[in-house]
Amino acid sequence: MEEPNLDYIKEISHGDETFQQKIISLLKLELPNEIEIYTANFEAENYKEAAGNVHKLKHKIAILGIPKAHKIASEFENNLKNKDKSLSADFDTIIKKISKFVENL
Amino acid sequence: MNCIIIDDDATARLIVRQFVENTDGFSVTNDFSNAIDAIKHLNSNSVDCVFLDIHMPDFSGFDFIKTIRNSVKVVLITSDKNFALDAFEYDSVVDYLVKPITEERFEKTIHKLKNFVLKGEEPVKKTPKTKNNDGELYVNVEKRLVKLRYSDILLIEAKGDYIKIKTAEKAHIVHSTLKKIEEKLPSEIFLKIHRSYIINLSKIIDIEDNSVLINQEVIPVSRSNKTELMKRLNLL
Numbered sequence: 140m141e142e143p144n145l146d147y148i149k150e151i152s153h154g155d156e157t158f159q160q161k162i163i164s165l166l167k168l169e170l171p172n173e174i175e176i177y178t179a180n181f182e183a184e185n186y187k188e189a190a191g192n193v194h195k196l197k198h199k200i201a202i203l204g205i206p207k208a209h210k211i212a213s214e215f216e217n218n219l220k221n222k223d224k225s226l227s228a229d230f231d232t233i234i235k236k237i238s239k240f241v242e243n244l
Numbered sequence: 245m246n247c248i249i250i251d252d253d254a255t256a257r258l259i260v261r262q263f264v265e266n267t268d269g270f271s272v273t274n275d276f277s278n279a280i281d282a283i284k285h286l287n288s289n290s291v292d293c294v295f296l297d298i299h300m301p302d303f304s305g306f307d308f309i310k311t312i313r314n315s316v317k318v319v320l321i322t323s324d325k326n327f328a329l330d331a332f333e334y335d336s337v338v339d340y341l342v343k344p345i346t347e348e349r350f351e352k353t354i355h356k357l358k359n360f361v362l363k364g365e366e367p368v369k370k371t372p373k374t375k376n377n378d379g380e381l382y383v384n385v386e387k388r389l390v391k392l393r394y395s396d397i398l399l400i401e402a403k404g405d406y407i408k409i410k411t412a413e414k415a416h417i418v419h420s421t422l423k424k425i426e427e428k429l430p431s432e433i434f435l436k437i438h439r440s441y442i443i444n445l446s447k448i449i450d451i452e453d454n455s456v457l458i459n460q461e462v463i464p465v466s467r468s469n470k471t472e473l474m475k476r477l478n479l480l
Contacts, residue, residue: 147344150347151259151262151263151345151347152262153266155262158258158262161258162255162258162259165254165255165258166255169253169254169255191299191301194299194323194324195252195253197323197343198253198255198256198323198343198344199255201323201343201344202255202259202344213323213324
């Protein structure tokens with residue numbers, strides 16, 4: 140499976156380390172909270188809200204350079220709108236992976 | 245060019261800011277996590293361009309576009325390409341960007357913005373939704389954005405720093421000017437007939453000398469606006 144990375148962030152920063160640090164700080168701050176909200180909504184079967192949470196997490200997945208995971212997240216978001224949970228295990232794997240990556244930055 | 249960014253995701257706002265501020269002639273004057281705060285800002289500040297996330301809770305990017313004047317150019321930002329199909333329904337939309345934004349694609353957007361704003365070109369016009377009475381306007385009333393259908397508005401009266409928008413059911417007091425709302429309303433439906441009044445032409449019951457009757461209210465018509473009013477009537 141593809142691994143999260145900072146390639147995109149480095150590319151758009153053009154060597155601006157302040158910008159890179161700001162993005163990393165935001166990821167560290169926002170990601171755990173967004174995952175917590177998603178998990179609570181998913182477990183409470185609030186699928187419409189959970190789809191919105193996945194939508195927001197999708198952007199973070201995208202900027203961490205894992206396009207296949209982004210595709211799965213998009214599919215999962217659409218599934219949730221139809222109360223279909225079938226990709227939840229795959230999505231959980233993705234968020235665990237990006238959480239670990241961001242924690243270690 | 246003064247730009248603002250509206251996105252509920254702080255990471256996305258920071259990335260768009262990075263792109264904009266690295267572009268000559270462009271600056272970010274403010275960014276907002278929700279559209280309602282941005283609307284308040286637009287009411288009292290000059291902004292040339294808005295980078296706008298479509299997918300936001302409570303008040304979407306498309307809801308936001310309906311509230312702003314066309315002279316403000318909008319670049320839509322979305323994670324979902326399907327939304328982009330709706331983007332050009334709106335005259336103010338210049339382009340859309342799909343997240344994650346790439347430098348190459350952003351440069352194209354800047355090129356379009358420069359054409360539209362600096363060279364005075366207009367975005368591709370679609371059939372306006374204001375050719376009949378079906379359009380709508382959102383107004384800020386006591387921290388709520390209230391939707392008013394054009395067909396429900398009888399008249400608008402200037403009251404100092406406020407305007408009173410009257411419908412058959414109630415009057416909404418809004419902190420704005422007659423000039424601002426005149427720019428927002430379709431001119432084929434509404435006409436300023438006095439320095440303090442804009443009326444919905446379809447609501448006129450009768451006209452006598454220098455006044456019109458709308459829903460039991462007599463509205464003065466100034467001499468300078470009378471000719472235009474008479475031109476707009478389907479006279480037998």
